[in-house]
Amino acid sequence: MAASEIPAKRVVLGVTAGISAYKAIEVCRRLVDAGVHVAPVLTPDAMRFVGAATFSALGSEPAQSSLFEGSSPIPHTALGQADDLVVVAPATADFLARYAAGMANDLLTATLLATRAPVVVCPAMHTEMWEHPSVRENLATLVRRVVAVVPPGEGPLAAGDVGVGRLAGPADIVAVVLGMLGSSGDLAGRRVVVSAGGTREPLDPVRHLSNRSSGKQGHALASAALRRGAEVTLVTTVSTPMPAHPRLSVVRVDTAAEMEAAMGIESEKADVIVMAAAVADFRPVKVANRKLTKDDGIPDIVLEQTPDILRALVARRRPGQVIVGFAAETDEPLRRARAKRASKGVDLMVVNDVSAPGVGFDHDTNAVTIIAQDAEHEVPLSAKEAVADAVLDEVVELLGRDQGAPRARGEDS
Ligand code: C5P
DSSP states (O other): OOOOGGGGEEEEEEEOTTTTHHHHHHHHHHHHHHTEEEEEEEGGGGTSSOOOHHHHHHHHSSBBBSSSSSSSSSHHHHHHOOOOOOEEEEEEHHHHHHHHHHHSHHHHEEEEEOOOOEEEEEEOOOHHHHHHEEEEEEEHHHHHTTTEEEEOOOEGGGGGGGEEEEOOOOOHHHHHHHHHOOOOTTTTTEEEEEEHHHOOOEEEEEEEEEEOOOOOHHHHHHHHHHTTEEEEEEEEEOOOOOOTTTEEEEEEOOOOHHHHHHHHGGGGOOOEEEEESSSSSSSSOOOOOOOGHHHHHHHOOOOOEEHHOOOHHTTTOOOOOEEEEEEESSSSHHHHHHHHHHHOOOEEEEEEEHHHHHTTTSSSEEEEEEEOOOOEEEEEEEEEHHHHHHHHHHHHHHHOOOOOOOOTTTTTO
């Protein structure tokens, strides 16, 4: 198909009644410049701040505001069904409340109920409103429903006030939207499978053995791979959902055995496998079918080793497949991780010293060393998103190096 025949991605740009609605004009212009088809939808009160004519002139089709006045008798379903993404900028407190409650009393909220496309909201309001419990709860509801949020920044607000609540910059909003739509990054066309979270090994119907992994690093890896254009499968034990994305599929698992089965299937067509999950090394041999009680006395819990999923994946590696392992260590992290990389036969072993402050489990930050066969790269304490990008930078390099030169199975194991 010639490039000119590729249909443009369609985005509904929702604009609600905030002072920062004027910045949505810039969002509209930048999206159109990026080749996106933009259908502007303004709430009636948004038009007290900005004119529909501006959006009609800059957008890809006339701006709409009413459920009843356009040429289509059902404009919300027409818009909702045809779009690839809906972005609402600015999203006021009132809009967030109506959207979270499932109301459909204007064209924008009706369109949001009618769409199955990913949704991004960009809240903007005064600090007091942003911090109000009802706004927090409405946002939490939306996040649970996998709506992506571009949080407001800090700075001058309306009426000379200063604080958190300022609409994110148009360039940042457009980058998120293009990232969610796009397939032009350095992992475009690649299939990436990421495992995340700690497995839970049942003891009886109410108890399990687990570990402190939050899954945040694995989820950050999945988001970064999406941003860089990959088709991503996330095999995770974490129930907090990731924002919906057209190139993301999520497989929820609990136990090491479930993760092994899912990884076995998902990795068959993968170009890249990242085992960021903290897989339990041991599980109870027997799972009681009723709750163990104190009346039964102290139980003798006999453990057995779980299958090493990573080793099994390396043993059946496809030509050219890049495989990454993670190692959480407390003693001699580098020495142990180097040995693990070689013995497991992975391309990269990412090691973190989980005894260091701000590193590993539960934190939003991490500090790692990425160990390859011929080089090591230290990533200082950074956001888990930045660590994810550093790991993917090395993955991209290995994929490039591998082109036309399939790697032998378990090269140095
Ligand atoms: O040997 P160790 O558990 O430290 O290795 C860590 C790496 O191996 C991680 O990438 C982890 O996801 C993976 N692993 C696995 N199956 C296990 C234990 C660990 O795939 N049973």
